[in-house]
Every structure is written in structure tokens, then in C-alpha cells.
Amino acid sequence: MKNNLGNMLKKELRDMFRDKKSLVMMLIIPIFIPLLVIGMSALFEMQMTKDPNQYNLIGFNYQLSEVENNIIQELNIEPILGTEEELKQKFANNEIDLYVTKDNNNYIINGDDSEATAYASMLVESYFNSYKEYLQNEYLTDKNIASEEVINIITLEENIIKQDNYFANYMTNYAFLFIIMAITVSATYPATDTTAGEKERGTLETLLTFPIRSKDIIVGKFLSVSISSIITGLISLILTIISLILANNMFTIYEGANLMLSLNSLIFAIIVIIAYSFLISGLCIAIASNSQTFKEAQSALTPLIFISFFPGMIAFMINVQTTNILALIPFVNFTLIFTDITNGNINYLNIFLMLLSTIVVTAIILSIIIKQYKSEKVLFNN
Numbered sequence: 348m349k350n351n352l353g354n355m356l357k358k359e360l361r362d363m364f365r366d367k368k369s370l371v372m373m374l375i376i377p378i379f380i381p382l383l384v385i386g387m388s389a390l391f392e393m394q395m396t397k398d399p400n401q402y403n404l405i406g407f408n409y410q411l412s413e414v415e416n417n418i419i420q421e422l423n424i425e426p427i428l429g430t431e432e433e434l435k436q437k438f439a440n441n442e443i444d445l446y447v448t449k450d451n452n453n454y455i456i457n458g459d460d461s462e463a464t465a466y467a468s469m470l471v472e473s474y475f476n477s478y479k480e481y482l483q484n485e486y487l488t489d490k491n492i493a494s495e496e497v498i499n500i501i502t503l504e505e506n507i508i509k510q511d512n513y514f515a516n517y518m519t520n521y522a523f524l525f526i527i528m529a530i531t532v533s534a535t536y537p538a539t540d541t542t543a544g545e546k547e548r549g550t551l552e553t554l555l556t557f558p559i560r561s562k563d564i565i566v567g568k569f570l571s572v573s574i575s576s577i578i579t580g581l582i583s584l585i586l587t588i589i590s591l592i593l594a595n596n597m598f599t600i601y602e603g604a605n606l607m608l609s610l611n612s613l614i615f616a617i618i619v620i621i622a623y624s625f626l627i628s629g630l631c632i633a634i635a636s637n638s639q640t641f642k643e644a645q646s647a648l649t650p651l652i653f654i655s656f657f658p659g660m661i662a663f664m665i666n667v668q669t670t671n672i673l674a675l676i677p678f679v680n681f682t683l684i685f686t687d688i689t690n691g692n693i694n695y696l697n698i699f700l701m702l703l704s705t706i707v708v709t710a711i712i713l714s715i716i717i718k719q720y721k722s723e724k725v726l727f728n729n
Contacts, residue, residue, distance in 0.1 A: 351560065355567030363537050363571055372533040373575050377583035380525045381590035384518060388594040388601075391514055402466040406434035406446030418477045422470060447471065514600045516689070519608075520663050522591065523685045524656060526583040526620065531627050531655045533579035534572055535648045538631030541568045543644035561720040565713060569632055576624035584620060612688045615698065619688070622705045623681050627655060629712040636716055654678065674700040677708055 363369045406427045411419065419426055427434070427443050434446035438458070444467035445458035456471055458464035487493070588608070595601045608616060631648060638644035659682025667673070669683040674697040684701055687694060 352563040352567055355563050356570050359541060359567050359571035360574065362541070363575060366537075366540065369537045369540065369575065372536045373579050374582065376529045376532055377526075377579060377586050380522065380529060380583050381586050381593075383525055384522055384587065384590040384594055385597075387521070388514075388518060388598045391518075392598045392600050402444045402463045403470060404443040405467060405471055406437060406443045407449075408434055408446065409449040414481055415478060418474055418481070422474055422477075424470060424474060445471065515595075518594065518601075519591065519689045520682070520686050522587045523616075523689075524659055524663070524682065526580060526587060527623060527659065527681065528652065528656050529583045530576050530580045530620070530624055531652050534576045534624070534627050534631045535635075535645070535652070537575050538568075538572045538628065539635045539638075539641055539644040539648065541572065542632055542635040543638040544641045546638075547640050561717050565632070565717050565720055569628060569713060572628040572632060573625050576628050577621055580620035580624055581617070584616065608689060609691070611693065612691065615688045615693060616685060618698070619681055619685050619701070622702055625709050626677060626705050627651075629709045629716075633712045633716050636719055658682070669694065669697050671697065671700060674698075675704040677704060680704065 403422075403424050404427060405424050406429060408429065408431045410428070411426060416426075427437065427446075429437070431446075431448050434443065434448075435457070437443045438446055444463045445456060448455045448457060454475065456468060458468060592607060595607075630651060634647050634651065635644040638647055655678055658678045662673075662679050662682055663686060667679075667683065669680075669687055673683055674680045680697075680701045684694075684697055687697070
């Protein structure tokens, strides 16, 4: 019996590694992960280090004093003078980033909720803070009051505990979500080919005439798809680590952060990847087994790609914390536990519950498929 299972596994692996499409899914898809990591890091960098000259065209409907002009020069603001109507038209034509109107001592910053206005608004607020400080000093001096005693009537110090780099945490966790998606995509093709594909080619009927138990057939197919998924996951993890190291050295947004996982975290990350590979392989085989053609199986498996990705993404975005209950819920548990692992919070109970849940769900899925393979009516829909 063990020999039958071994032969079945060899047969499936041989077919899989001979199939160019299976190899492409297994080896090529992980290459997209470094592109995503570097691309998203470059986008964050661009947003955080935006050139002030891109949002420094500020309109004023009043004549600026010499002091105001000095402050404007220091802040690299390019003033555009005109009436309120002229400035309003220039803003509508995207010729200025925002404009300031003055009514006595009341100043109004005019703009919209665009990105350019948001950056320009911060620049103008810095300008007014400097100008207001100058006017306060002048007023107090005229009153023969020492401005330092009034303005500095209290002192303020900062004692801020440094938190983990936001962008580092964001990118590390999203990189794992990319790994999850890569594993899912790579599992769909071999699972489809070894089930619906064999039905369509007529080779499954021949296989079932051999003196091999349905259990050995299914376990052999399951293990071959799982091995393919694990290979994809490990390649994806290696490429992710390499891309995170490159991003750490290339972009200033990761300054002071360490995107590299510790050895302990890396080991548990591999365990999570292996557990997920077993679960997704079982699900893919279960869904594809109920399809009669390759195309039908591919259509049925497409929603699984999104189901595998979005629960974890939503949990990460709303900062869901891992609990014993959530550690038992498939898909969500992998992302939450990996987030804990990357933060150095390794909870052995949650990891055990995740593994237990994966084993139970996978066993149930395999038992259902084995029953299907024992019934020709269910299997071939006759």
C-alpha cells in the first residue's frame, strides 16, 4: 500500500515537472513579489519625499511686506499676486496650488482636498506660524515687554518612545500576503490538471482500473500539489527577503528599520507557509474534482484566489489582533500569526491552534474527495 502511494506520488510529480505550465506557475509567479516590494517602496518614497517645488505656487490677494517676503524666500514659496477672482481662476486652471485671501487681520487659505493642496497647505501654515511669531515679538517689544519671557513662558520637551517603522511593518506584512497569493495561484494549475484535466483527457478512468485505493490516489495527488505549493512558497520567501534587503538599502523611508527577519521568525514563517500550502492544495483539489473540464475547474478556482487574499488583507488593514479563536479560522489565522512573527511576538499556543485547524480542515477535505473518487456516479457525473 505504501508502495502504491509512493508510485502515485512519483507519477504525479513526474507529470507536474514535465508540464511547462506547472513549472511556470511554480517558478515565475514568485518573481513578481520583488517587483511589487520595490515598486510599492518607490511609491511610498516618492510620496514622503515630495519636492517642495511641486506644490509651492501660492496665490496672495494682497501686497506682501518685506518681512513676509523674507519668510516666503526661506520656505521656498513662489508667491503669485492678484485679485481674489484672478487667483480663483488660476487655481481652477491648476496654475497655483492654493491661494490666500486677507480681510483685515483675517486670513483664509483657499483650496480643495487634492494632494497638491494638502502639501501646499502645510507649507503655508509654516509660513503663517513664522509670520505670527514675528508679529508677536514686535508687539511685545513695542510694549517694552521681553518677548522671550512671554513666548517661552513654558518649556516643552519630547520623550517619545520610538515605535517600529510604519512602512517597514506595512511592507513586510504585505509581502507575506503576496506570498499567500503566489502559493494560491501556483496551486490552482497542478490541482486542476491532475483532477479535471485527467477527466477531460480520459486518463482518470484508466487510472481507476488499476488496483490502487482511492485514498492512495488522492493522497498522492494532494502531496504532489502541496510540494509544488511549498516550493513556490519557499522561492517566494527567499525572493521576498532579498527584495526587502534591497529596499532597506535603497529607500530612506526604511531608515533605522530592519526588514530582515530573525532566524527564529524565519523558521516559524516557513512553518506557516507549509501549513498554508497543505490547506490551499486540499481546497484546490476539492474544487477542481467537482469539475468535468479544465476550463470549468479554472473558473471555479478563480474566487479562491481572492478569498485567500482579502480576509488577511482586511485583518491587517484594520489592525485585528490575534486571539485563540481567530487562530482557528482559516486564511485569517495565517496573516495574523505571520504579523505577530514579524513583530517578534511568537505565541506558541496560537501557532499550535493554527496548525491544528489546518490539519483538521485538510483531513475533512481529503476524506470528502476520497469518497467522491469511490463513486463513479459522482466522479464522472453519469
